[in-house]
Amino acid sequence: MAKGRSAVSKSFAHKKGREPVQHVSGLSSSKSGAKRKNETVKFGSLSRKQKNDLKEYGSLIPQDFQDEEEDDNAGGEEGEPSLKRPRRVVYEEDLDREMEEEQIQFESEEEEKSDNDDDEETWEKPSAYSQLVGSLQKTSKNQTFYARIKREQEGIEDEVSDEDDDEGEEEYDENDMTLDNDGENEEDEEDEEILEEGDGEGIADMEEEQDQIMIGVESSDEEGERDEDSYARHFADDQPKEFDEKISLIEDRKWVPQSFEDDVLKDVVSYTPVPDKTIKESKPVTDLVKSKVRGRLAKLWRKANEDQLNSVDESQIFTPLQERLFQQFNEYRDVLYCNRNLDNANEIRNAYILHALNHIHKNRDRIMRNTNKITKAQADHVDVGEIRDQGFTRPKVLIVVPFRNSVVDIVDMMIKLSGSEQQENKKRFYDEYRLREQENVDDTKPADFLATFKGNIDDHFRLAIKFTRKSMKFYSDYYAADMVIASPLGLRMMIGAEGDKKQDFDFLSSIELIIFDQANNFLMQNWEHVEHVFQFLNRIPLDTHGCDISRIKSWYLDKKAQYLRQTLMFTDFLTPEFNAIFNKHFKNVAGKLKIKQKTEDGSIVDVIPQVQQTFTRVDTTSLAAMDDTRFKYFIEKTLPGLRKSAIMQSHTLIFIPSYFDFVRIRNYFEDNMYSYEPLSEYTSPKGITRARGQFFHGRTSFLLYTERVHFFRRLNIRGTFHVVFYGLPDHPQFYNEIVNFLGLKFNEASAAEEATFSCTALFSKYDHLKLERIVGTERAQKMCTAQKNVFMFA
Known part of the structure; x- marks a missing residue:
């Protein structure tokens, strides 16, 4: 001194x-x-x-x-x-x-x-560095971490008694973190929710730091084999030279279409920026590991999917449909599948969950492997060069479903397939997404209604899930999660609108896989929410959210992530709305496929009453003028025909697909003093009862009935003598169900009344997709191109 x-x-x-x-x-x-x-x-x-x-x-x-x-x-x-x-x-x-x-x-x-x-x-x-470290040790939230590092440097080991270990295990078991608890813990689950601070692509918790050491155990693939993986090729930072050329072709809509038929997929139309013959190839999948599926998922897949497989053939891995779809999923192509139904719904769900978890594990493994490489290089004072393997934020998978009951099915499959030893906030999840007491089910309802509206049908929800090597964490922070499951309304409320003070859409900036299941149900909610979500996908975030800018992939920074994003959409049928999304937002450089039925038989064959059914084509100059032309034809031609006689005017049900058309016709009836009752999705239960009673007893002549109220309630309207379809329904089964209303009165009616039953439907050439699902493909083509405008079926 x-x-x-x-x-x-x-x-x-x-x-x-x-x-x-x-x-x-x-x-x-x-x-x-x-x-x-x-x-x-x-x-x-x-x-x-x-x-x-x-x-x-x-x-x-x-x-x-x-x-x-x-x-x-x-x-x-x-x-x-x-x-x-x-x-x-x-x-x-x-x-x-x-x-x-x-x-x-x-x-x-x-x-x-x-x-x-x-x-x-x-x-x-x-030194100045020592002073900075000392200040951090006092102010940092990780004081225990610094203390442990200091003890290790001084050679002092932590001494923990056996009693402390036992107490820790007991406390761990009480937190409902293991599969054995099955969510039955009576502890307050609000205390279990721990929202960790997101650090972009960085690993936030100590368990993930241990995963960096255990990364070699996670997969059975060799390092060289990973380079041949479609994931590594598709999402590599160094894209090939033709990448920008493909983007230019996509923006100019110069797709190369190919049409082919498949025994399982039916009619397939593929679109690629450049000719690709491999898109038609369908090699059988005999080994998931060879298909670049992570070892743990491959090991648990067959047991998790056993309900869909043939129990006799133990060598079977996929169902035929799952095999065809997974081949396209695994090549990271966009898919619009329009043949979903009650029979194959679970097959499709299991297939895309396998693909989603496989994508998350591959992305996580790559980041950890590169992090270990960088750490080792820094310790050895070696320059590893530039490594870019991350996005702006951590969430990589977005699954959009209409109701909470669908989330329960997805999560159940994920728990089986992931093999996670513990699920944080599991009890809270089931409490919020399942109904505590199952309501009485009306077995008289159609099968599709019972499957759609079982359990919790709330349509406003968002769920962020974080995956680690041994656990799943529900209700994670959005910027620390790997997957987000939400409804269109839940996303819309979080994203907000342009100009809102509170908007949060940065968690959508790095989505690499988006899945829409039961997309036809979105039409019955609000289709604008789906379009709104697409507008905010893969945008440059407003905040960094703790990301490591030096490791962000170049094509993220160049605003080209939308050309590598994979979009999967599953629906029961094809509509113009789905075609618009397919043409506008499916921009994958790997190509895209539209899969639908080659021909439709039509639901008209399921009509029970023997009644004459009249289809009238309304010609119009353009699609934009279609609504006005249809309304004019209805009030000038159809409605006066119904009022010619007292018999034709009474007990007439008018089916209206769009709520906007419903309001327009309701206002017209109100202004012209028509005797009518409105029945829409916004009508109260008391109002529904009153409208049905008035119509049944003939106190009112007309009943205005929308497609949405039929979708959500599937009512049976007794007292119907005449059915008028102002427009054709999107759901083909709705046509025969509504025409069958006539049969409800048929059993009680006299012969004179039976002769007065009628059914009229208005359509245009722009309703071709709806029409072929009702009358069949061949008939629909003739009806849209024939010179005459009126077609009758008995």
């Missing part, structure tokens, strides 16, 4: 020549003001607070100035000049001698201190 003091004095004196310099005094103790500034103070004699100040700031809080003020004011009476304590002045020739003396004194003190006081500590002025 003295040596350092003399060295400073010598250096300062050398700069000033032989000018006298002020001697730098030693560290002054704050314990007593009587000690002089030039006295040597031992570090061990300082208090704990002073030692902490030295370690953190590099100096004590100076109190010399206060002592000097006291000395300045001492020694004289009032009015007499004060006596100042003289400064010690030394010259350059004295500095060398002083340095040698103090060096000898310093060494002797060190020897005496080591002999007599082993606990005495020495102090050296900390």
